Amino acid sequence: MNLGIIGQAAGLFAVTNVDDILILALFFAQGAGHRGSTRRIVLGQYLGFAAILTVAVAAAFGATFLPESAIPYLGLLPLALGVKAAWQAWKGPRGGTDEEEAQAKEGGPGPLEVAVVTFANGGDNIGVYVPVFATAGVGGISVYAVVFLVLVAVWCFAGRYFATRPVIAKALARWGHILLPLVLIAIGLLILVEGGAFGL
Template sequence: MNVGIIGQAAGLFAVTNIDDILVLALFFARGTGHKGAARRITVGQYLGFLAILVVAGAAAFGATFLPEAAIPYLGLLPLALGIRAGVRAWRHRHDSADERAASDHGPASLEVAAVTFANGGDNIGVYVPVFATAGAAGTSVYVLVFLVLVAVWVAAGRYFATRRAIATVLSRWGHVVLPVVLIGIGLLILVEGGAFGL
């Protein structure tokens, strides 16, 4: 394997996925104390990222599953999930942290996958030309490096969510921050993609 292409793949992954660490930390904070939450978050992150790779790979090699014009509308996924999380936070606004934790079952794999996929809409635009010029062999190296780095990103998100200072803030404010971040991501994707003429 070419060391240069591994370095390029690692750099490309880091640049296009830096925002995922914050989202993962929020999901891990929400999953604190819920059995199987770490597994569901990890599975969801991999499902969402695999969907990104499938769409980017298909587009790079001639078959498109997702028309380019549809990509901005992926912002509707985190927007809807953020609104849902905001409504849940509003309903339980007077609950203690323990009561909020008891009413929430932690993030579901498909919820994490949907946010990962929607947040990766811009990744698809970056990965398509890279995969097309790298060819099948080069793309397989990119994909392998990306899948290894997804595990690193999941570990980093979990690490940040479990640091005492961060965990304290997230346990106190995570139920507010998560909807704000998801709604912000959704609106950013919609606006930057030109959805609805925005």
């Protein structure tokens, strides 16, 4: 296996996913102390990134599941989740629905929520990956995919590591319920504005 292409893949992943570590740390902080939360977050991260890879590989081979003009509107997904999280934080523990109470007992976000945020936040990554994949060939794409999927695990570990450092954990425990909605809303707005959605 060519070490050069492994290095390129690792560099490309790191540059395009550096912001994911903050989001993962917030998710891990939200699920701290709840059994199974790490598994759900990691599963969601893999689902979201697998969707990004699938779309990018398909586009590299000429299929377009996701028109380029639709990518900016992916910002609506984290925006909606951010507004929902803000509403739940504002409402506090007062009488929620059965579904909300079940989620509170489980602790932290579910896999689908993490997957949606990962996919929406990585929508712009697709535009970077497609030309690289298109010139890499099947063998090269396989190497990129393997390296990316290994690095998703490293990113999850890094996010959990930061979320469990005493100083950071204390800050996230105190402010995480405010930070997570703010970060999700900011990501959603950034994707919408940078992509020119709604003529912004």
